[in-house]
Amino acid sequence: MSVTTAQGFRAAGTTAGLKASGKPDLALVVNDGPQRSAAAVFTSNRVAAAPVHWSRQVLSDGRVDAVVLNSGGANACTGPEGFQNTHTTAEKVADVLGISATDVAVCSTGLIGEQLPMDKILPGVEAAAAALASDGGAAAAAAIMTTDTVAKEAAWTSAPDANGNSYSIGGMAKGAGMLAPGLATMLVVITTDAEVEAEGLDAALRDAVRPTFNRADSDGCMSTNDTVLLLASGASTAIPDMDEFTAGLTEVCATLARALIADAEGANHDIAITTVNADSERDAEIVSRAVARSNLFKCAIFGNDPNWGRVLSAVGTTDAVFDPNEVNVSINGVQICRKGGIGDSRDLVDLSGREVTVEIDLRTGDASATIWTNDLTQAYVEENSAYSS
Amino acid sequence: MSVTTAQGFRAAGTTAGLKASGKPDLALVVNDGPQRSAAAVFTSNRVAAAPVHWSRQVLSDGRVDAVVLNSGGANACTGPEGFQNTHTTAEKVADVLGISATDVAVCSTGLIGEQLPMDKILPGVEAAAAALASDGGAAAAAAIMTTDTVAKEAAWTSAPDANGNSYSIGGMAKGAGMLAPGLATMLVVITTDAEVEAEGLDAALRDAVRPTFNRADSDGCMSTNDTVLLLASGASTAIPDMDEFTAGLTEVCATLARALIADAEGANHDIAITTVNADSERDAEIVSRAVARSNLFKCAIFGNDPNWGRVLSAVGTTDAVFDPNEVNVSINGVQICRKGGIGDSRDLVDLSGREVTVEIDLRTGDASATIWTNDLTQAYVEENSAYSS
Numbered sequence: 001m002s003v004t005t006a007q008g009f010r011a012a013g014t015t016a017g018l019k020a021s022g023k024p025d026l027a028l029v030v031n032d033g034p035q036r037s038a039a040a041v042f043t044s045n046r047v048a049a050a051p052v053h054w055s056r057q058v059l060s061d062g063r064v065d066a067v068v069l070n071s072g073g074a075n076a077c078t079g080p081e082g083f084q085n086t087h088t089t090a091e092k093v094a095d096v097l098g099i100s101a102t103d104v105a106v107c108s109t110g111l112i113g114e115q116l117p118m119d120k121i122l123p124g125v126e127a128a129a130a131a132l133a134s135d136g137g138a139a140a141a142a143a144i145m146t147t148d149t150v151a152k153e154a155a156w157t158s159a160p161d162a163n164g165n166s167y168s169i170g171g172m173a174k175g176a177g178m179l180a181p182g183l184a185t186m187l188v189v190i191t192t193d194a195e196v197e198a199e200g201l202d203a204a205l206r207d208a209v210r211p212t213f214n215r216a217d218s219d220g221c222m223s224t225n226d227t228v229l230l231l232a233s234g235a236s237t238a239i240p241d242m243d244e245f246t247a248g249l250t251e252v253c254a255t256l257a258r259a260l261i262a263d264a265e266g267a268n269h270d271i272a273i274t275t276v277n278a279d280s281e282r283d284a285e286i287v288s289r290a291v292a293r294s295n296l297f298k299c300a301i302f303g304n305d306p307n308w309g310r311v312l313s314a315v316g317t318t319d320a321v322f323d324p325n326e327v328n329v330s331i332n333g334v335q336i337c338r339k340g341g342i343g344d345s346r347d348l349v350d351l352s353g354r355e356v357t358v359e360i361d362l363r364t365g366d367a368s369a370t371i372w373t374n375d376l377t378q379a380y381v382e383e384n385s386a387y388s389s
Numbered sequence: 390m391s392v393t394t395a396q397g398f399r400a401a402g403t404t405a406g407l408k409a410s411g412k413p414d415l416a417l418v419v420n421d422g423p424q425r426s427a428a429a430v431f432t433s434n435r436v437a438a439a440p441v442h443w444s445r446q447v448l449s450d451g452r453v454d455a456v457v458l459n460s461g462g463a464n465a466c467t468g469p470e471g472f473q474n475t476h477t478t479a480e481k482v483a484d485v486l487g488i489s490a491t492d493v494a495v496c497s498t499g500l501i502g503e504q505l506p507m508d509k510i511l512p513g514v515e516a517a518a519a520a521l522a523s524d525g526g527a528a529a530a531a532a533i534m535t536t537d538t539v540a541k542e543a544a545w546t547s548a549p550d551a552n553g554n555s556y557s558i559g560g561m562a563k564g565a566g567m568l569a570p571g572l573a574t575m576l577v578v579i580t581t582d583a584e585v586e587a588e589g590l591d592a593a594l595r596d597a598v599r600p601t602f603n604r605a606d607s608d609g610c611m612s613t614n615d616t617v618l619l620l621a622s623g624a625s626t627a628i629p630d631m632d633e634f635t636a637g638l639t640e641v642c643a644t645l646a647r648a649l650i651a652d653a654e655g656a657n658h659d660i661a662i663t664t665v666n667a668d669s670e671r672d673a674e675i676v677s678r679a680v681a682r683s684n685l686f687k688c689a690i691f692g693n694d695p696n697w698g699r700v701l702s703a704v705g706t707t708d709a710v711f712d713p714n715e716v717n718v719s720i721n722g723v724q725i726c727r728k729g730g731i732g733d734s735r736d737l738v739d740l741s742g743r744e745v746t747v748e749i750d751l752r753t754g755d756a757s758a759t760i761w762t763n764d765l766t767q768a769y770v771e772e773n774s775a776y777s778s
Binding site for chain 2: 044045046047048074076077078079082111112113114115219220221222223224293294295296299300302303305307308309310312313314315316317318324325337339340341342376377378380381382384385
């Protein structure tokens with residue numbers, strides 16, 4: 001149930017002293033092989049952090065031997081000195097593990113616009129390397145937490161193949177969607193002991209990320225540091241059916257994505273917004289996302305108010321194919337908007353629980369997509385205005 | 390300093406009983422001519438309210454004799470019955486004034502998804518017609534308020550022309566940007582006694598709205614009812630230079646737009662976000678708007694935290710022409726981000742006042758644009774979650 005569930009991986013988490021709280025802040029994940037293929041997706045933010053620039057280069061040959069991750073500083077908007085610090089960190093990992101720095105991915109999360117304290121990072125790398133263990137997944141997951149209240153881990157195991165071999169996929173994540181105050185970063189490392197080359201990993205990862213992490217949208221704010229890494233060791237010797245592998249990977253990604261939203265800071269409600277019967281998946285996604293980004297809608301849900309007018313007004317800002325006089329909206333199963341007008345009574349909608357489902361029926365096709373978000377609360381504003389260090 | 394500043398107009402505000410508070414809720418503005426040309430811009434929301442559909446038809450011939458406006462109900466998402474209610478309201482205005490219903494524009498604001506109480510609207514129209522007066526502008530401005538704390542009015546007067554004639558432009562507005570809880574609507578009526586045909590009014594209005602109302606963005610939520618109407622009576626007999634007229638109209642629009650943002654519910658700071666040295670005005674606008682829509686940035690300003698990393702991460706989500714390593718950012722005159730990296734100390738930035746200026750220097754051209762917004766506060770969440778009736 002962690003980044004060390006799959007065979008062939010060791011991990012560690014340690015306290016380098018980057019966080020004022022004195023909590024663990026540096027993690028290391030090592031692929032002991034025999035295979036070392038890897039794939040990754042990164043933030044599409046054009047203001048990308050130094051570790052994102054570095055890791056993109058590392059991934060270009062589809063090989064990653066180790067990943068070093070730190071909380072307590074994003075190393076974003078830090079110029080050439082910031083990039084040099086990432087490079088130096090990777091070199092340090094390479095030295096202590098006897099590998100090449102060009103096979104070391106780096107991830108950082110924390111405040112933007114401050115240099116990392118390298119006098120703490122480098123000894124932290126040595127300590128983490130000394131602590132590497134095949135059951136170190138939980139320690140690594142704890143060390144990448146920022147304002148997360150719980151560590152996020154997930155795992156999945158395949159059925160045995162024709163040779164009786166099964167394989168596992170396990171992972172860890174940090175971040176509260178984009179709700180983590182100022183840290184605003186999602187870092188994910190997923191490992192597998194299946195035998196899959198880098199190209200196969202890349203295709204599976206893109207398929208798995210699209211309906212999961214890319215549809216978790218807590219406050220519409222895109223980070224400079226988002227990274228999702230997938231590493232394969234081949235240690236199980238199982239050669240997976242790629243459809244099955246992608247399905248398992250998607251399940252792990254979905255579990256981690258839901259855990260991020262469930263831990264979103266200040267949130268009182270987890271909201272799943274599903275658009276159904278859309279002309280295309282793209283239409284379904286943009287409609288769900290438009291609603292997920294409406295502050296007015298999110299405030300209404302915080303107030304337990306099934307204010308469907310705020311759903312419709314958000315839907316109306318999109319260019320999806322629909323007729324405003326044909327749209328139905330249900331909240332928690334009650335169709336309070338029918339054919340773009342007044343439906344069943346608002347009084348029938350119970351919003352007292354944490355889970356909220358919104359279904360928007362466009363009635364123009366058969367595609368659907370869900371965006372996971374949360375409500376907008378006074379606690380969110382408190383957390384994100386009080387933060388400064 | 391109102392919608393009756395220009396000659397040739399009468400107005401009234403009355404209490405029809407639409408609001409539970411018992412405050413005025415129905416306004417009437419009448420153009421007594423001799424000219425009755427008009428232009429308008431409406432919400433681009435595809436889920437448009439019944440009065441928007443009606444008024445678009447009315448404006449199609451460039452003539453408006455009267456405008457009836459109600460608060461206490463948006464008449465949006467109300468189906469054929471809602472459209473019939475708008476039609477009936479216009480017919481009633483036409484009857485009591487002896488004009489054609491096809492020359493009566495209608496504006497509504499209030500909760501989406503409820504039918505208007507026509508048994509209150511129709512007597513209200515009679516009462517408003519009886520109260521019409523050439524100094525009725527202030528009463529009309531009060532009657533369109535929803536959660537506004539002050540009525541919004543503005544006026545401008547031209548220099549005399551060659552014949553010694555001058556003309557005026559005056560207007561009223563309601564709405565707190567999009568921050569008004571659930572009401573989420575901006576209604577604006579502007580009048581002038583200049584002699585201008587409908588085509589000229591239309592061109593001037595589009596030029597004036599673009600850098601003013603279209604750049605006031607309090608929370609990114611687009612209404613179903615937004616309407617800006619411009620009526621000309623020609624009563625001054627002054628034939629304006631259209632550049633001068635457009636400049637005066639823009640000044641009136643800017644005053645009203647700033648008043649909307651300044652009255653945004655729950656806001657503690659008014660924020661002007663200006664992008665300079667952009668490759669195009671479009672680039673400057675989308676960059677400023679991306680920052681204006683970042684909840685994280687808006688929370689930081691509420692907390693008096695000059696968190697420029699949240700500015701950069703929002704800029705990075707746009708497709709504007711810029712190099713992340715060349716962007717400068719100043720907050721209240723302090724350049725805290727230089728060439729995409731760390732600039733002057735955050736400690737130099739004083740955010741204790743209400744007015745905040747953010748300048749983003751893209752260094753790729755000479756275009757600029759300002760978006761006016763406000764901070765995201767606990768009071769905003771309170772107002773927008775507590776609302777339900």
